[in-house]
Amino acid sequence: xxxxxxxxxxxxxxxxxxxxxxxxxxxxxxxxxxxxxxxxxxxxxxxxxxxxxxxxxxxxxxxxxxxxxxxxxxxxxxxxxxxxxxxxxxxxxxxxxxxxxxxxxxxxxxxxxxxxxxxxxxxxxxxxxxxxxxxxxxxxxxxxxxxxxxxxxxxxxxxxxxxxxxxxxxxxxxxxxxxxxxxxxxxxxxxxxxxxxxxxxxxxxxxxxxxxxxxxxxxxxxxxxxxxxxxxxxxxxxxxxxxxxxxxxxxx
Ligand code: PEP
Numbered sequence: 591x592x593x594x595x596x597x598x599x600x601x602x603x604x605x606x607x608x609x610x611x612x613x614x615x616x617x618x619x620x621x622x623x624x625x626x627x628x629x630x631x632x633x634x635x636x637x638x639x640x641x642x643x644x645x646x647x648x649x650x651x652x653x654x655x656x657x658x659x660x661x662x663x664x665x666x667x668x669x670x671x672x673x674x675x676x677x678x679x680x681x682x683x684x685x686x687x688x689x690x691x692x693x694x695x696x697x698x699x700x701x702x703x704x705x706x707x708x709x710x711x712x713x714x715x716x717x718x719x720x721x722x723x724x725x726x727x728x729x730x731x732x733x734x735x736x737x738x739x740x741x742x743x744x745x746x747x748x749x750x751x752x753x754x755x756x757x758x759x760x761x762x763x764x765x766x767x768x769x770x771x772x773x774x775x776x777x778x779x780x781x782x783x784x785x786x787x788x789x790x791x792x793x794x795x796x797x798x799x800x801x802x803x804x805x806x807x808x809x810x811x812x813x814x815x816x817x818x819x820x821x822x823x824x825x826x827x828x829x830x831x832x833x834x835x836x837x838x839x840x841x842x
Contacts, residue, residue, distance in 0.1 A: 630682070
């Protein structure tokens with residue numbers, strides 16, 4: 591049985607005050623024990639969030655939304671290395687989010703370097719993939735996702751420390767959620783592709799957690815999470831409300 595995971599991507603949102611309010615709001619939620627819950631605040635708030643989560647004794651993991659592709663610290667003005675992230679106490683990092691692929695033109699090569707740096711530092715990775723609306727309409731969604739995964743395949747064979755998030759770009763922040771059967775089709779396709787690449791007997795094939803992301807809300811979480819290959823969600827906008835995020839965690 592794969593343990594569900596629900597992750598909140600807070601993106602470039604929040605102030606010290608609103609982040610404090612969000613974390614104390616999470617304390618009031620009855621977060622289910624059988625679900626892994628992780629939040630991804632912006633870099634500036636990561637330390638604050640770690641400290642409050644520890645002091646409130648919440649069972650919530652903390653990660654950041656990016657890391658430098660360079661494994662070593664040094665002359666990279668403005669960058670934050672995976673080692674520094676781990677040193678702060680974060681356990682997770684998001685890699686390959688479509689906003690970074692689009693606005694920062696992050697290539698498969700750079701994403702592979704980021705995954706490698708994160709793994710060397712001992713961070714767990716949520717690796718995001720997904721197609722555009724045009725690609726979906728051309729019927730190449732799964733081929734696009736497979737291509738994105740192929741770039742990091744050697745690093746994926748580590749199901750304890752890597753989670754895949756399928757996030758169709760047309761569903762992110764748009765209010766358009768993919769239908770549960772569309773999501774299941776891609777998730778099952780990813781698992782079948784992993785079996786072809788790694789061999790059906792590989793533990794990764796059975797145990798890799800595959801999350802869905804794209805306008806998940808409390809109102810649609812249950813039907814999405816009920817799909818057999820959907821192991822939880824990566825939640826953007828709705829994770830900024832403790833009540834909404836708590837309800838999504840309970841749906842997983
Ligand atoms: C995301 O940015 O990862 C995301 C899924 O956003 P939203 O839930 O707002 O669509």
